[in-house]
Amino acid sequence: MKAYIFPGQGAQFTGMGKELFETNAKARQLFEQADEVLGYSLSEVMFNGTDEELKQTKYTQPAIFVHSVITFLSTEENQVPEAVAGHSLGEFSALVAAGALDFAAALRLVQERALAMQEACDAVPGTMAAVLGMDDDVIENACAEIEEVVVPANYNSVGQLVISGSNEGVEKASAVLTDLGARRVVPLPVGGAFHSPLMQPAQDRLRKAIEDTHFRPPACPIYQNVDAKASVDPDDIREKLIAQLTGPVRWTQTVQNMIADGAAPFVEVGGKGKILAGLVRKIDRQATVEQLQ
Numbered sequence: 483m484k485a486y487i488f489p490g491q492g493a494q495f496t497g498m499g500k501e502l503f504e505t506n507a508k509a510r511q512l513f514e515q516a517d518e519v520l521g522y523s524l525s526e527v528m529f530n531g532t533d534e535e536l537k538q539t540k541y542t543q544p545a546i547f548v549h550s551v552i553t554f555l556s557t558e559e560n561q562v563p564e565a566v567a568g569h570s571l572g573e574f575s576a577l578v579a580a581g582a583l584d585f586a587a588a589l590r591l592v593q594e595r596a597l598a599m600q601e602a603c604d605a606v607p608g609t610m611a612a613v614l615g616m617d618d619d620v621i622e623n624a625c626a627e628i629e630e631v632v633v634p635a636n637y638n639s640v641g642q643l644v645i646s647g648s649n650e651g652v653e654k655a656s657a658v659l660t661d662l663g664a665r666r667v668v669p670l671p672v673g674g675a676f677h678s679p680l681m682q683p684a685q686d687r688l689r690k691a692i693e694d695t696h697f698r699p700p701a702c703p704i705y706q707n708v709d710a711k712a713s714v715d716p717d718d719i720r721e722k723l724i725a726q727l728t729g730p731v732r733w734t735q736t737v738q739n740m741i742a743d744g745a746a747p748f749v750e751v752g753g754k755g756k757i758l759a760g761l762v763r764k765i766d767r768q769a770t771v772e773q774l775q
Contacts, residue, residue: 483564485745486579486774487762488550488572490731491543493753494536498549500529502556509556512585516548519586520593524548539603539673543571543596544589550575550752551585553774565712565745567705569758570636570677570731571595573723575751580700582719587695594691598684599674599727605683608675610635610646611656615665618643618734624658635677637734639764644670646678677730685727692724703743710735712743737765747772 502509503525513525527535528545535541550572568576574592577583583591608631613621618634621643625632632651636644645655652675656667675681697720703712706722708729713719740748747770750758759771 483744484747484749485565485567485740486554486563486576486749486751487566487758488568488575488579488751489546489753489757490568490570490572491539491546493546493550493757494542495754496529496531496533496536498528498545498752498754499525499552502552503529506556509552512552512555513548515586516544516552516589519589520544539596539600540593543592543599546571546752547575547589547592551578551588553752554579555585557774562701563749565703565705565740565743566700567736567740568707569733570707570726572758573704573707573726576704577697577700577719577723579751580702580704582697582700582704582716583695591688591691591695595684595688595727598687599676599681601687602681602684603674606675606680607649608647608678608680609649609652610644610670610672610676611652612638612642612644612666612668612670613656613659613664614668615641616643616659616663620662621645621659624662625655628654628658630654631675631679633678634730635675636731638731639734639761641665642761642764646675647680648675677726677728679728681727685724688727689724692720695720705736705740707731707733707736710739712739733761734765737762737769741766741769746770749774 566576630651632647632655635646697716710732751774
C-alpha cells in the first residue's frame, strides 16, 4: 500500500511553495485561503522571509503544514492514500491528506498549537539533545533515574533518539549517556522541551481547540505518534492528537508497523532535505521512499 508521510519542524526553507504558487492555480487558491485564515500573509514569509523568521515557531509550524498539504492537494497525480503518518507537526498534514480534517480547520489548530507551544517555552525553559548509537532501553532507563525532567521524546530511527526536558535534566542525562557509551550526544538548537511534560500548559490550551473541531472518519488508516498504531476512529484520533504534545514521537515504531502492514512505497510530501526518507531508510534499508515536491 502506498503510504504518504509528512515532515515536522526542521523542514522549512526560504522560498518554500513559491514555485507552486506561481505555476499551479489550485495551489495559489489554497495559499490565499491560508493567508485569510491566519489573518496575515504567511505566503510572504514563506516565499521571501529570512531563515531567522522561518525559525520562529509562530511561522515555522503553519509554514511547514501549508507547504506539505498544498503540495499534496495540488498535485494532479495525487490519489487517495492507503496509509498516512506525520512526524510531530506532520501528523496534522497527514490528517488532511486522509480526509479526517479539512484544510482550514487543521490550519487553525496548527496556528493554535504553535502559539501554545511558544507560550509554554517562554514560561518554562527547556531543551533537547539527540543521542546517537545507543539502545533505546538504555536511554529510557537513564532518563528515569534523573530527578530533573528529562524524557525520551523522538524515536527517530534505530540508534537515534532525542531526549527532551529541563535544561538541567537534559544536561545531566547527556553526561550520563556519554559515560554509558553513547556514540554522540548532540544538543539541538530548539526553543523548548517539545514532547515532554513541560509542554503540559500547551496541551491544556490545545485540548479545547481540538475537542471543538470536527473530525471525520479518515479515508485510510493514520499511524499516530504516541502509540505508532493505525487509527481510523475520529474520537481515538482526537485523543491521540491531544496526547501528542507531551508524549513521544514513536517514528521508528511507526515505520516498522507500517512496513509490517504492507506499506510500500513511502512518499515523503514537502520539505527540501528528504528528512523522513533518510530516517525510513535507517529503520529499514529495503524501504523505498519517493518524494512529492
